[in-house]
Amino acid sequence: MKPFVPKFIKAKQQGLLHEKIQQSTALLSSCTLCPRQCKVDRTKNEKGFCSTGEKAVVASFAPHFGEEPQLVGDKGSGTIFFTHCNLKCVFCQNYDISVNGMGQEADDGQIAAIMLYLQKIGCHNINLVTPSHVVPQILRALDIAAGQGLNIPLVYNCSGYESIDTLYILKDVIDIYMPDFKFWDPVVCEMCCHAQDYPQVVRKAIKLMHDQVGDLKVDKNGIACSGLIVRHLVMPENLAGTHHILKFLKEKISSHTHVNVMSQYRPMGDAGKIKALSRSLTTEEFQKALKMARDLNLKIIQ
Ligand code: SF4
Numbered sequence: 001m002k003p004f005v006p007k008f009i010k011a012k013q014q015g016l017l018h019e020k021i022q023q024s025t026a027l028l029s030s031c032t033l034c035p036r037q038c039k040v041d042r043t044k045n046e047k048g049f050c051s052t053g054e055k056a057v058v059a060s061f062a063p064h065f066g067e068e069p070q071l072v073g074d075k076g077s078g079t080i081f082f083t084h085c086n087l088k089c090v091f092c093q094n095y096d097i098s099v100n101g102m103g104q105e106a107d108d109g110q111i112a113a114i115m116l117y118l119q120k121i122g123c124h125n126i127n128l129v130t131p132s133h134v135v136p137q138i139l140r141a142l143d144i145a146a147g148q149g150l151n152i153p154l155v156y157n158c159s160g161y162e163s164i165d166t167l168y169i170l171k172d173v174i175d176i177y178m179p180d181f182k183f184w185d186p187v188v189c190e191m192c193c194h195a196q197d198y199p200q201v202v203r204k205a206i207k208l209m210h211d212q213v214g215d216l217k218v219d220k221n222g223i224a225c226s227g228l229i230v231r232h233l234v235m236p237e238n239l240a241g242t243h244h245i246l247k248f249l250k251e252k253i254s255s256h257t258h259v260n261v262m263s264q265y266r267p268m269g270d271a272g273k274i275k276a277l278s279r280s281l282t283t284e285e286f287q288k289a290l291k292m293a294r295d296l297n298l299k300i301i302q
Pocket residue numbers: 031032033034035036037038039040047048049050051052086132133134
């Protein structure tokens with residue numbers, strides 16, 4: 001078996017990473033980095049829906065042991081939580097970070113230093129949490145860190161509300177995509193995230209991610225090297241449309257899709273203001289969703 005080499009190393013050696021940095025940075029001056037298409041000039045620190053200007057803001061970084069087992073191993077997944085979000089679900093479990101903006105601005109060199117630190121302490125990967133609105137900043141940091149020896153897989157851990165153009169830029173850079181697939185119904189998406197187009201966007205995005213990285217692959221120790229993991233948070237009253245989503249993954253993506261069916265919905269953030277979102281998931285609702293995934297024979301991560 002050939003030793004694993006993260007995609008960004010080859011991209012850097014071939015000069016592709018520099019091209020991708022230029023392409024993504026160019027999107028900031030009339031920002032179209034994500035489907036919100038705010039067209040604000042982030043190079044002048046103007047802020048759109050994601051409330052982020054020129055610099056990325058980092059809420060925290062640490063080895064994380066609560067992620068999927070294939071990412072965690074014995075040393076943890078090297079998470080970098082980026083502040084703010086381009087989706088801002090009303091029930092976000094990290095509301096202080098995604099909406100209230102808790103975090104510190106970090107320049108490219110500081111983000112690179114964080115990546116190298118997480119590798120140094122043994123993390124199995126760099127897990128970019130909520131990265132969609134700071135792709136250029138991440139790529140510039142990656143270029144610095146790769147030049148100083150970063151060589152662990154890169155995980156793009158996102159909401160799934162991604163621009164196709166930005167995903168093309170990320171081709172040959174990201175090793176593991178880990179998008180959410182949150183909702184099937186546009187009306188529910190509008191209510192929860194002010195993004196009626198989320199279902200059509202996420203379907204295209206996951207298809208493209210899978211085209212780029214394929215099904216999940218692990219090394220001899222069971223640690224993920226490349227591929228796709230989809231997260232799906234089961235919602236009360238079947239608001240998420242779980243069966244449609246799981247069926248789509250099985251039939252349109254791959255029958256080997258790894259899916260984390262998640263049970264932890266709680267009415268956080270502004271969820272209490274919306275009746276349908278104002279209670280936790282019941283055990284029965286979760287077990288029903290899990291059975292759907294089992295019946296479809298998807299690769300369930302728990
Ligand atoms: S990244 Fe932010 S500013 Fe740019 S289009 Fe998306 S939400 Fe708007």
